[in-house]
Amino acid sequence: SYKLTQPLSVSVALGQTARITCGGDDIESKNVHWYQQKPGQAPILVIYRDSYRPSGIPERLSASNSGNTATLTISRAQAGDEADYHCQVWDSSTAQGVFGGGTKLTVL
Amino acid sequence: EQLVESGGGLIQPGGSLRLSCVASGFSVSDSYLSWVRQAPGKGLEWVSILYSGGTSYYSDSVKGRFTVSRDSSKNTVYLQLNSLRADDTAVYYCAREGGARAFDLWGRGTLVMVSS
Numbered sequence: 001s002y003k004l005t006q007p008l009s010v011s012v013a014l015g016q017t018a019r020i021t022c023g024g025d026d027i028e029s030k031n032v033h034w035y036q037q038k039p040g041q042a043p044i045l046v047i048y049r050d051s052y053r054p055s056g057i058p059e060r061l062s063a064s065n066s067g068n069t070a071t072l073t074i075s076r077a078q079a080g081d082e083a084d085y086h087c088q089v090w091d092s093s094t095a096q097g098v099f100g101g102g103t104k105l106t107v108l
Numbered sequence: 109e110q111l112v113e114s115g116g117g118l119i120q121p122g123g124s125l126r127l128s129c130v131a132s133g134f135s136v137s138d139s140y141l142s143w144v145r146q147a148p149g150k151g152l153e154w155v156s157i158l159y160s161g162g163t164s165y166y167s168d169s170v171k172g173r174f175t176v177s178r179d180s181s182k183n184t185v186y187l188q189l190n191s192l193r194a195d196d197t198a199v200y201y202c203a204r205e206g207g208a209r210a211f212d213l214w215g216r217g218t219l220v221m222v223s224s
Contacts, residue, residue, distance in 0.1 A: 001168065031208045031209065031210070033208070033209075033210040033211070035152070035211075037152075041216075042201055042214040042215065042216050042217055043144075043152065043201070043203075043211075043214055044214070045206070045210055045211060045212050048206070048207070048208060048210035048212070049207075049208050049210070054212065084151075086151060086152050088152075088154075088210070088211075089209075090208075090209035094165075095157075095165040096154060096165060096166075096167055096168075097142065097144070097154030097157070097167075097209065098154065099144075099151055099152040099153060099154060100151065101151040102150075102151035102152065
């Protein structure tokens with residue numbers, strides 16, 4: 001089955017840029033979606049189809065997908081960006097959803 | 109638009125439970141609805157999807173034990189959990205697919221605890 005790999009944690013200084021990676025075999029051939037989840041809350045979709053932002057998501061959040069790695073970039077990091085971030089794809093060969101293990105973002 | 113899950117609780121290993129997900133603001137019959145779970149302190153795990161046409165798919169870890177269904181008259185999707193195991197302990201979220209298999213609307217979840 002298809003696997004997605006994320007770092008357990010990423011730290012970023014306030015106002016700086018954080019990058020969270022999501023690795024998978026030939027992931028660039030898939031649509032990658034990203035979710036933000038704060039403690040005790042349900043996930044929120046922040047990026048869909050590799051790089052599109054739903055309405056209400058700030059432009060500071062951007063993403064890309066190339067080769068075997070998709071990347072979520074958070075610019076000018078704020079305290080409110082502290083959360084777990086999960087990447088997700090659809091494995092069409094098995095008709096199953098796949099999530100990465102999630103990355104905890106800490107803003108220092 | 110909203111999703112509200114219910115039906116979770118404490119259940120013994122081997123037991124059964126039925127979770128409900130009530131939708132408002134849109135029709136479950138016209139949507140793709142998934143269940144996603146999250147074990148305590150762990151990441152998200154996709155569980156199942158029910159397509160508008162009625163076809164359903166499951167993760168390997170629940171196939172044969174869980175069944176998804178819907179009642180259009182109640183605008184509700186259900187997840188029947190059978191033969192529960194300790195590793196099924198998780199918060200179960202209902203989520204709507206909004207295109208390209210991205211989940212654009214989530215409920216707040218319902219907690220299932222499997223323990224003797």
